[in-house]
Amino acid sequence: MAKLFHLFIVAFVVSSFVYARVWNDTGNGTIVFEEAWTIPELTTDTGTLRANLLDIHNQRLTQMDQNGIDFMVLSCASPCIQGISDPTVANAMAINANNQLAAQISNNTLRFGAFAALSMHNASEAAAELKRTVEELGFLGGLVNDYQQSGENNDTLIYYDQPDFDIFWQMVTELDVPVYFHPRTNVEPISTLLYGHAPWLLGPGQEFAVTLSNHILGLCTNGVFDRFPDLKIIVGHLGERIPSDLVRIDTQLLRQVPLGMPMLRNVSTYFHTNLYETTSGNFATTLLQFHIQEIGLDRILFSIDYPFVDIPSGATWVNGLDEVLTPEELLNLKRGAAIKLLKLND
Numbered sequence: 001m002a003k004l005f006h007l008f009i010v011a012f013v014v015s016s017f018v019y020a021r022v023w024n025d026t027g028n029g030t031i032v033f034e035e036a037w038t039i040p041e042l043t044t045d046t047g048t049l050r051a052n053l054l055d056i057h058n059q060r061l062t063q064m065d066q067n068g069i070d071f072m073v074l075s076c077a078s079p080c081i082q083g084i085s086d087p088t089v090a091n092a093m094a095i096n097a098n099n100q101l102a103a104q105i106s107n108n109t110l111r112f113g114a115f116a117a118l119s120m121h122n123a124s125e126a127a128a129e130l131k132r133t134v135e136e137l138g139f140l141g142g143l144v145n146d147y148q149q150s151g152e153n154n155d156t157l158i159y160y161d162q163p164d165f166d167i168f169w170q171m172v173t174e175l176d177v178p179v180y181f182h183p184r185t186n187v188e189p190i191s192t193l194l195y196g197h198a199p200w201l202l203g204p205g206q207e208f209a210v211t212l213s214n215h216i217l218g219l220c221t222n223g224v225f226d227r228f229p230d231l232k233i234i235v236g237h238l239g240e241r242i243p244s245d246l247v248r249i250d251t252q253l254l255r256q257v258p259l260g261m262p263m264l265r266n267v268s269t270y271f272h273t274n275l276y277e278t279t280s281g282n283f284a285t286t287l288l289q290f291h292i293q294e295i296g297l298d299r300i301l302f303s304i305d306y307p308f309v310d311i312p313s314g315a316t317w318v319n320g321l322d323e324v325l326t327p328e329e330l331l332n333l334k335r336g337a338a339i340k341l342l343k344l345n346d
Contacts, residue, residue: 031302032304057108061108071110072112097117116142146215166227172228182236183208
């Protein structure tokens with residue numbers, strides 16, 4: 001155990017040195033950070049998908065080299081710990097997954113970073129594990145796969161927008177790291193009740209965006225960003241459609257203010273102060289241009305969603321944006337905003 005702990009500390013020191021040495025350059029390579037990885041204990045996938053999820057240094061790194069990806073932040077594939085209802089098992093598995101990821105990337109922190117997997121059954125335990133991974137393992141933040149399922153029959157869904165989670169958000173702001181909100185599949189009977197009539201709407205076509213956007217809007221309307229104005233949250237897939245509908249959302253939510261809604265500003269404001277989006281799995285050029293108008297390019301970051309989306313598709317798309325973005329804008333999308341958000345040049 002002492003040897004492993006020493007390895008982690010060495011990895012952290014090396015990674016800090018590498019970031020300072022490399023990320024101040026003006027290269028054109030990309031940085032991506034909604035890229036899935038897992039451990040055998042947490043996956044039921046088979047075949048090529050399983051192999052790609054478990055791999056770091058073989059086909060994944062080869063594709064990075066072939067497609068101009070300088071740095072990839074890895075995180076536990078959905079639903080990861082959010083799919084474990086037992087609090088004790090979930091917390092132990094989060095620690096296990098984080099330790100395994102730290103060990104696997106310790107020999108190449110030049111190319112790989114990590115977001116922590118977290119059990120969200122208990123805000124204090126989640127805060128402690130995030131603190132451990134950031135300060136001892138050199139992780140760059142955390143990632144949660146939407147709500148935490150809980151209860152003997154998965155009949156309790158834990159959201160992180162209530163005051164009893166403030167101890168977690170306080171830790172996030174003190175560490176000054178982002179938390180990535182990633183989608184998950186719904187538990188039963190919700191899945192069948194909502195999509196039994198059209199099961200093809202399950203997953204990324206509809207279910208993921210609908211479910212996760214509810215959680216993000218819950219953070220907004222329940223005042224999390226007002227209580228923690230420096231909090232940084234990342235949302236993938238071009239914001240799970242929220243920035244596409246900000247005018248209607250803001251207009252309609254104004255009607256709820258007399259009912260005691262805790263939100264002090266509006267959702268549009270939070271996309272300029274607290275919320276970021278990535279392009280993961282949503283390579284829509286005209287939509288990107290619209291979102292730049294709505295929330296600003298400095299709130300948008302490139303990502304791919306590997307291995308659920310193939311790396312060449314993402315690379316081809318982002319490099320083709322030189323027809324609609326200036327060189328400076330494209331560089332900011334590909335790496336500049338990520339360097340700033342993840343503090344890779346500190």
